[in-house]
Amino acid sequence: MPSEKRHFLSSSYINSLKANLRIYLRIVGLLRPHWGSSLGAVLCLGLSTGLSLIVPWLLAWVVDVGVREGSLTDLLVAAGAIFGTSALRGLFAYGQGYWSQAISNLVAYDLRNRLYAHLQTLDFAFHDESETGQLMSRMSIDIEAVRNFYPMGLFRALIAIITFAATSVILLILDWRLALVTLISVPILLALAAQVSRRLRPLWNKIQNEVGDLGTIMQESLSGVRVVKAFAREDFEIEKYETQNLKLRELNMSAMRLSAWNQPLMVLALNVITVIVIWVGGAAVVHRQLSLGTLVAVTQYIFLLGTPVRSFGFMVNWFLRGLSGGIRIFSVLDREPEITDAPNAKTLQNIAGHVSFEHVSFSYANGIEVLHDVTIDARPGQVIALLGTTGSGKSTLLHLLPRFYDVTKGRITLDGMDVRDVTLASLRRSIGLVLQDVFLFNATIRDNIAYGAAHATDEEVIAAAKIARLHDFICTLPDGYSTWVGERGVTLSGGQKQRVAIARTLLLNPRILVLDDSTSSVDMETEYLIQQALDAVMHGRTTFVVASRVRTIKHADQILVIEDGRIVEQGDHATLIKNGGSYARLYDLQLREQEEVEEQMLAISEQEMLLDGPEQPEERGREVLR
Ligand SMILES: Nc1ncnc2c1ncn2[C@@H]1O[C@H](COP(=O)(O)OP(=O)(O)OP(=O)(O)O)[C@@H](O)[C@H]1O
Numbered sequence: 099m100p101s102e103k104r105h106f107l108s109s110s111y112i113n114s115l116k117a118n119l120r121i122y123l124r125i126v127g128l129l130r131p132h133w134g135s136s137l138g139a140v141l142c143l144g145l146s147t148g149l150s151l152i153v154p155w156l157l158a159w160v161v162d163v164g165v166r167e168g169s170l171t172d173l174l175v176a177a178g179a180i181f182g183t184s185a186l187r188g189l190f191a192y193g194q195g196y197w198s199q200a201i202s203n204l205v206a207y208d209l210r211n212r213l214y215a216h217l218q219t220l221d222f223a224f225h226d227e228s229e230t231g232q233l234m235s236r237m238s239i240d241i242e243a244v245r246n247f248y249p250m251g252l253f254r255a256l257i258a259i260i261t262f263a264a265t266s267v268i269l270l271i272l273d274w275r276l277a278l279v280t281l282i283s284v285p286i287l288l289a290l291a292a293q294v295s296r297r298l299r300p301l302w303n304k305i306q307n308e309v310g311d312l313g314t315i316m317q318e319s320l321s322g323v324r325v326v327k328a329f330a331r332e333d334f335e336i337e338k339y340e341t342q343n344l345k346l347r348e349l350n351m352s353a354m355r356l357s358a359w360n361q362p363l364m365v366l367a368l369n370v371i372t373v374i375v376i377w378v379g380g381a382a383v384v385h386r387q388l389s390l391g392t393l394v395a396v397t398q399y400i401f402l403l404g405t406p407v408r409s410f411g412f413m414v415n416w417f418l419r420g421l422s423g424g425i426r427i428f429s430v431l432d433r434e435p436e437i438t439d440a441p442n443a444k445t446l447q448n449i450a451g452h453v454s455f456e457h458v459s460f461s462y463a464n465g466i467e468v469l470h471d472v473t474i475d476a477r478p479g480q481v482i483a484l485l486g487t488t489g490s491g492k493s494t495l496l497h498l499l500p501r502f503y504d505v506t507k508g509r510i511t512l513d514g515m516d517v518r519d520v521t522l523a524s525l526r527r528s529i530g531l532v533l534q535d536v537f538l539f540n541a542t543i544r545d546n547i548a549y550g551a552a553h554a555t556d557e558e559v560i561a562a563a564k565i566a567r568l569h570d571f572i573c574t575l576p577d578g579y580s581t582w583v584g585e586r587g588v589t590l591s592g593g594q595k596q597r598v599a600i601a602r603t604l605l606l607n608p609r610i611l612v613l614d615d616s617t618s619s620v621d622m623e624t625e626y627l628i629q630q631a632l633d634a635v636m637h638g639r640t641t642f643v644v645a646s647r648v649r650t651i652k653h654a655d656q657i658l659v660i661e662d663g664r665i666v667e668q669g670d671h672a673t674l675i676k677n678g679g680s681y682a683r684l685y686d687l688q689l690r691e692q693e694e695v696e697e698q699m700l701a702i703s704e705q706e707m708l709l710d711g712p713e714q715p716e717e718r719g720r721e722v723l724r
Pocket of ligand 1 (some may be wrong): 462487488489490491
């Protein structure tokens with residue numbers, strides 16, 4: 099037992115109590131914008147509880163005055179008063195119920211919007227370490243836990259406190275000895291509640307985390323359903339889900355078992371007190387030290403105490419669930435985005451597109467440096483091709499330019515301005531990105547192309563689609579540009595998705611283009627067409643392109659060969675071939691053969707163009723986009 103005592107009084111226990119109290123205060127603080135309705139709910143709660151406390155007084159009066167003295171008029175008045183009080187009580191109870199539900203829904207609405215908006219502001223580093231399922235469960239289950247905390251936890255607790263406080267005072271006035279006997283229940287009930295919540299609290303924490311994990315498993319297996327099926331791993335996925343579900347069931351059962359014990363224990367404590375009161379009070383009535391009416395009133399008050407006591411376990415549950423939900427929600431809301439606008443950030447306007455990486459090094463959150471002392475000087479309009487083995491750091495390098503991550507050392511400048519000194523919105527508007535993983539929204543092709551330029555006209559959308567060599571394909575679809583592409587663009591092929599992504603970027607008409615392997619998943623013919631189109635749009639724009647294709651590489655102004663996060667060779671095609679280093683070897687191994695195939699394609703395409711006439715789609719498109 100001494101260890102228990104130490105535990106109760108230990109500074110870590112007190113600190114955790116303080117931390118929990120702060121969370122509760124923050125949850126209650128969420129009511130601030132709805133203070134009018136909250137005040138209404140609390141007033142109604144106070145009035146309905148107060149009125150319910152008047153009824154035993156009236157009963158005492160009925161017994162002592164009406165019944166004892168045989169006055170029918172008094173009995174009638176008392177009956178009327180009891181009826182009136184009960185009716186009013188019902189009215190206020192309705193008001194309390196209505197307002198408490200209303201404010202809890204309003205808070206849930208606010209929280210959902212706040213959390214969602216906040217998630218949008220958080221940077222790549224946060225999303226790298228977060229699981230979608232966990233975030234989804236914060237948006238749903240945790241917010242629900244906080245929502246229910248108000249009516250089921252907070253307001254019930256207020257009712258309990260008012261009932262206990264008022265009953266104590268009334269009992270003291272009626273008979274202090276019986277009051278003492280009754281109020282012994284308070285510390286017993288509090289001790290029971292503290293004991294149970296200490297054991298329930300970690301359980302609810304775990305349950306809410308496990309629900310998140312269950313969500314992650316579900317989300318992963320649904321979005322990766324093709325991989326699951328391709329590898330015939332359905333049974334494995336089912337088992338994984340069932341195991342997690344079982345874990346959750348066991349935890350829920352433990353929580354329920356604890357809660358189930360809680361309530362009868364409390365009711366038992368209250369029943370014992372009632373028996374003692376009737377025994378002590380009955381003796382006092384027999385000895386004419388107490389009126390029968392007072393004894394009736396006292397037993398009625400104990401009966402009134404029964405309601406909050408019976409819902410005590412339930413209330414404790416909602417307190418703990420609200421706490422766990424609050425902790426998980428605030429942990430996201432308190433996470434400050436690391437990549438934000440500097441206080442005096444300038445807006446980029448009419449930039450020329452001069453990009454410099456100056457001795458840039460970078461490590462992800464795990465601290466391992468993946469880029470070392472990278473220096474690049476891309477003059478406006480130049481095409482910079484990045485070449486390197488997988489994992490050498492090409493994508494990472496490109497992600498630093500729009501500040502998806504900030505450099506660890508060195509700096510990146512755009513027209514001489516450090517990218518950290520300009521607004522994120524204007525920086526990202528100046529850079530058109532086609533990333534490795536093309537993501538399309540469950541919307542029409544048109545809306546996907548116009549995603550970054552919501553006000554683009556149909557003509558502009560079509561022009562971009564033409565440049566991306568997508569227009570002809572779209573015209574073959576029954577719904578044309580209004581065709582829904584399904585979740586993540588599931589109804590389109592890899593190459594089509596990439597061309598939508600290219601069109602989407604072109605529509606922004608950015609000064610700087612970042613193309614990360616944008617042509618890797620298309621067939622040779624499509625790729626050739628896209629390359630042609632890209633050549634056209636790259637014109638006049640500073641372009642960084644992760645390229646494995648000879649045509650892009652050969653025409654690049656600078657080729658950067660990257661190995662293990664370092665630039666090991668830099669120069670144009672002719673220079674690098676002359677140097678006879680890594681690039682020359684790579685060219686001989688991979689690119690020369692490709693070049694021959696492309697030359698054949700070019701010859702075929704030129705012949706076709708002569709037959710089709712001189713007008714080229716990208717030329718038409720470029721006119722519109724200008
Ligand atoms: N979010 C991340 N957190 C931690 N490490 C990462 C992250 N993304 C990439 N890395 C690591 O950084 C290194 C460079 O990866 P990067 O994706 O930039 O390579 P890459 O050259 O683009 O490769 P690929 O050609 O295969 O796309 C790799 O070792 C990779 O494991």
